[in-house]
Each structure stands twice: as C-alpha cells, then as structure tokens.
Amino acid sequence: MKIIDVKTTPLLVPYTRPYYWAQGVINGATVVLVEVHTDEGVVGYGESIGSPSPTSIAAYIQEAAKTCIGHNPFANARLMADAYQRLFQGLGTCSSPRFAGQVLAGLEMALWDVMGKATGQPVHALLGGAVRDEIHYFGFAQGESARDVAADATHLVEDGFDVIYFKVGRGDSLDLDTAKAVRDAIGPDIRMRVDPNEHWTPVQLARMARRLLPLDVEVIEQPTHCESISALAQVQRTSPIPISADQSVFTPFDAFDVCRQQAADMIVVGLHETGGLTRMSKVAHIAEAAGINVCLHGLYETGITTAASNQIAATIPNLDDANQHMTRFLEWDLVASPDLTPKNGSLPVLKAPGLGFEIDWAAVERSKQAFSQATQRL
Ligand SMILES: [Mg+2]
CATH class of the missing domain: 3.30.390.10 (Enolase-like, N-terminal domain)
Incomplete structure (x- = not known):
C-alpha cells in the first residue's frame, strides 16, 4: 500500500x-x-x-x-x-x-x-489493545461571569458529570467569586478543578491556593509560565492543592524533565502537543514510570480529535478519571457518527475500524x- x-x-x-x-x-x-x-x-x-x-x-x-x-x-x-x-x-x-x-x-x-x-x-488494537472500556471526562463549565460559570456547572452536574473544571487566571476577585459560586451550585460532593493557564506567579499561587483550599479544589492546572519547569516545581512543593502540568509538557523530553524534577502531580497533554498518538503514548509511559496520571488535554478541536484521543486513551493504564472534552462548544461537529456526547461523563472506547468515526x-x-x-x- x-x-x-x-x-x-x-x-x-x-x-x-x-x-x-x-x-x-x-x-x-x-x-x-x-x-x-x-x-x-x-x-x-x-x-x-x-x-x-x-x-x-x-x-x-x-x-x-x-x-x-x-x-x-x-x-x-x-x-x-x-x-x-x-x-x-x-x-x-x-x-x-x-x-x-x-x-x-x-x-x-x-x-x-x-x-x-x-x-x-480500531487503532487501539494496533497499539497493544485497550486496557479500559470507557473514557471519563470532566464537565468543562464556561461563561463570562461567576454566575454564568456556576449556571453551566449546574447543567453539567445534571448531565451526570462528577468532576467540574473551569478557567481562572482572569483576576483574583473574579476567580474567587467564580470558585465560590460554582461550589455553591454543585454542592460539596462534586470534585472541582481550576486552570489559571500560566497566569499566576508563585506568590499569587500561594495566595490563591490558601483561599481555594476551603472550597475543596482538587487540582490547579498549570498555574505558572509554561517555559519554566522550575517555577512549576517550586509551587508544586509548597501548594496545599495538587498541581498539574499542561503547557509545560509537549514532548517526551518535557515529560521526563517534569517527572525528574517532581514538578507536577499529573500531566495534562494531548495529541496536538505531542504530534500524534505515538508520542502521546511515550509521554504516558514516562508519566507511568513516575507514578503519575495523564489527563487528556483539549484544544480548539472537533470530534476528529475526540475520536483519535479516545483510541490512545484506551491504551493508557495511568489515564486520569477526569479528562478534557471539547465538542460541546461547537455549533456543529465534523463527525457524523458515533455520537461523541458523553453520557454520565463517559464515552465508550470506540470500536469501529481506524479512529472509529465517520465524517x-x-x-x-x-x-x-x-x-x-x-x-x-x-
Ligand atoms: Mg489547561
């Protein structure tokens, strides 16, 4: 061929x-x-x-x-x-x-x-086979104001998501208002993660983590500048809330450095950072050897990426139980089938040949x- x-x-x-x-x-x-x-x-x-x-x-x-x-x-x-x-x-x-x-x-x-x-x-069969039947996702709550994000979080919990993730790094006061509004909306039992997208310094992280701790935030994603793994390691050592690396890890070399420096409690990474499924698998292996989970990253993508990510995620033993899913923001998807809307926060591992979707x-x-x-x- x-x-x-x-x-x-x-x-x-x-x-x-x-x-x-x-x-x-x-x-x-x-x-x-x-x-x-x-x-x-x-x-x-x-x-x-x-x-x-x-x-x-x-x-x-x-x-x-x-x-x-x-x-x-x-x-x-x-x-x-x-x-x-x-x-x-x-x-x-x-x-x-x-x-x-x-x-x-x-x-x-x-x-x-x-x-x-x-x-x-299915591609996962060519990659050594699936080690799971389903991929679990967090509910990504979005909105301009604290009220908007909290309302979206409420819908996501009603749809069956048991982990809620939302963006912060948009100003301390808005961030704290949003975190409080979301916690009030979702109640005490739903897990909650925040992502400042590199917008916090170590000092700001320390201040915000103290205020977020009573709200039971379980992970702060990539708080500091992506190019400084040492800054990430510094906050990881002192933060009372676990830290994940996102933009700091694109390549297997980045993953090795983050793991060697114990700079994160989890690595958030996707196909568009690693350059595809093969190198995504390498990053996952490095994280596995360091004893930490990999969480699927999402970008401005369609169901094509959701399906491809599903194939590699099926094979990763140290996949996190709350991954990122992005098609809910699209006015329409490029994928005709299967339906890639998570049910109760999960999608089955796709079984059709190839990446498992029809355009x-x-x-x-x-x-x-x-x-x-x-x-x-x-
Ligand atoms: Mg992120």
Whole structure:
C-alpha cells in the first residue's frame, strides 16, 4: 500500500458562545482537515489545530506530506520522524519541537486511521489493545461571569458529570467569586478543578491556593509560565492543592524533565502537543514510570480529535478519571457518527475500524464556507 495524496482543508467551526479563559476570548475552532489517500482506495482522516493561521499550518503539513507520498502508511513512525527531522531540525532555523507537534498531529492521526481501516481494526488494537472500556471526562463549565460559570456547572452536574473544571487566571476577585459560586451550585460532593493557564506567579499561587483550599479544589492546572519547569516545581512543593502540568509538557523530553524534577502531580497533554498518538503514548509511559496520571488535554478541536484521543486513551493504564472534552462548544461537529456526547461523563472506547468515526461532509462544507467568510472579513 502506498500513500498517493495528502489533502489539507482549512476549516472554521464556530462556537455556540464565546469561550473565556486567562489568555482572552475564543469564538470557534479553526482546524485543518487532513486526508491521506492511498493507492488501494483507503482514506484516513485527521486534524491539526489551525492557529495562528490555518493556511500556514496547511502549507507546513503539505511540506511534511512530501516525506509521505509514495511510502507505505504503515511506516508511520519513520515517516513522522523523517518529516520532523527535515522540517524542524535539518533546516536549522525551524527547530521548533512544540510547533512541530501541532503541525504533524493531523497527519499522524490520519496515518493511524488508514492503518486501522486497512486492517479492519480500531487503532487501539494496533497499539497493544485497550486496557479500559470507557473514557471519563470532566464537565468543562464556561461563561463570562461567576454566575454564568456556576449556571453551566449546574447543567453539567445534571448531565451526570462528577468532576467540574473551569478557567481562572482572569483576576483574583473574579476567580474567587467564580470558585465560590460554582461550589455553591454543585454542592460539596462534586470534585472541582481550576486552570489559571500560566497566569499566576508563585506568590499569587500561594495566595490563591490558601483561599481555594476551603472550597475543596482538587487540582490547579498549570498555574505558572509554561517555559519554566522550575517555577512549576517550586509551587508544586509548597501548594496545599495538587498541581498539574499542561503547557509545560509537549514532548517526551518535557515529560521526563517534569517527572525528574517532581514538578507536577499529573500531566495534562494531548495529541496536538505531542504530534500524534505515538508520542502521546511515550509521554504516558514516562508519566507511568513516575507514578503519575495523564489527563487528556483539549484544544480548539472537533470530534476528529475526540475520536483519535479516545483510541490512545484506551491504551493508557495511568489515564486520569477526569479528562478534557471539547465538542460541546461547537455549533456543529465534523463527525457524523458515533455520537461523541458523553453520557454520565463517559464515552465508550470506540470500536469501529481506524479512529472509529465517520465524517459529516455537509458539516465540512459549512466549515469551509465559515472559514472563507471569516478570512474575507479580516
Ligand atoms: Mg489547561
């Protein structure tokens, strides 16, 4: 089997409402749909995150695709290593391991989709097999005000989620008001996690952790600047609330450093950081050897990433019991089936061949037009 073509299509899926976090406001998921076509008619699908410019990301994926055309898709790991070396090491000035992960993730996912479809197996079966039947997610409460976030948290608990996560790092007073409002809304038995997205200094973390502790916050995610693992280690040693690393871990090398320095109690990481399923698995193994859990990260993504993440998550023994899920913010999904809405906070491990989903081509067309209209407005 040979790869004969790689297609890249920039898409925009609007959000149903603005998404508020410490770094600003997001209004939709901008992604690049990646299609890997083979000479045997098998087609695999994946997606890369399109920020800051989907057109540029698509151009980088096309550069990486040159390494794949004419080769067997089952040489996935070698093709991705070659693409990484050629684009991000061999050319010197492009040495950007984190950006490489974002670019290559969609292509790597699509290769796995081809491999699964060609063998009639779900991808997790090719990765050593599932060690679980379900993936559990937290309810991601969103909103501009404390009241909005608390109201959203109430709906999520009614839908069966038993862990609520929300964004902080938007100002101490708003953060504390939000945490109190959410705790009041969800009651004492629901677990609660907060994410300041790198917006707290060690001093601010100390102050906020003291105030959040009585509200029974179980994890503070990536409080300090992502580029300083030592700052994360510093707050991890002193915080009365467990700390997780998110933006500090993209590569297996980052994971090793975080684990070696005992800088986090958990690693939050996803396919768009690691560059796909193979390197996600490596990060999970390093965390497993350090005795800590991995929590699936979510970005401005569609159900394509949810399905691909589901496949790798199925194989990770040290997967956390509260992972991130992002499709609830989308006005429409690119996945026609299966339904990726968690029931009681869980999704089953997907069993269909490949990554386990069917594309909604009418939704792809709508997303193509939405991207084109947004580009014309700029
Ligand atoms: Mg985070």
